[in-house]
Amino acid sequence: MARMPQVYEKYPDESLWATVSFKTRLLNGDLLTGTPTVTECSGTLYFSNIQINTSTMILASGTDYEETVSSGEAVQFLVASGDAGSSYDMVVSCSTDGNVAPSQDMTNVAQIDVIRTTKN
Numbered sequence: 001m002a003r004m005p006q007v008y009e010k011y012p013d014e015s016l017w018a019t020v021s022f023k024t025r026l027l028n029g030d031l032l033t034g035t036p037t038v039t040e041c042s043g044t045l046y047f048s049n050i051q052i053n054t055s056t057m058i059l060a061s062g063t064d065y066e067e068t069v070s071s072g073e074a075v076q077f078l079v080a081s082g083d084a085g086s087s088y089d090m091v092v093s094c095s096t097d098g099n100v101a102p103s104q105d106m107t108n109v110a111q112i113d114v115i116r117t118t119k120n
Contacts, residue, residue, distance in 0.1 A: 001107045006065040008079075008112040015080040019059055020092040020110045023073040029100040031072030036094040038077050045088055045112070050077040052094065072097075082114035 002025060010016040022032055031052075038047040053074045059067045075092050082088060093107045 001109060004108055004110040006060050006063065006110070008110065009115050010079065010082065010112060011116070012082050012084050012114050015078050016112075017076065018079050018090070018110065018112070019053065019057060019069075019074050019076045020090070020108050021059055021067055021069050021074045022094065022106055022108060023067065023069050025106055025108070026073060026096065027100040030096045031099065032075065032094045032106075033072075033097040033103075034095040036075040036077075036092065038075070038079075038093075039091050040088045041091075042088065044086070045082050045090070046080045047090075048078045048080070050075065052076075079112060082112070084114055084116055087111055087113045 004020055008018050036050050036052060038050050052072055053076050054071050056070050075094055090110045090112055095105050096103050
């Protein structure tokens with residue numbers, strides 16, 4: 001399991017698209033496959049539209065964590081709900097296709113902070 005360096009932020013009343021990269025953990029030539037899952041232990045957050053990315057994307061653009069991922073190297077999902085002032089660990093899991101090494105299950109953890117209750 002690996003912890004992602006970037007921290008997501010959202011308001012309690014908004015939904016946010018999040019993308020968690022597995023690029024640095026995949027062997028050259030391996031890709032994600034199957035049905036990814038996203039969970040967090042409190043059950044407060046709601047996750048939907050969980051999928052493996054299907055196009056090249058730039059993640060965390062303009063930050064120290066900027067990364068370009070190709071198709072099949074990340075998991076995208078929509079996250080909603082959460083209590084203002086709370087931080088949550090989103091546990092993202094997926095399998096690899098085994099093109100280079102035997103297929104394996106991988107898990108990454110990304111943090112999301114739910115900030116003040118109203119937008120300015």
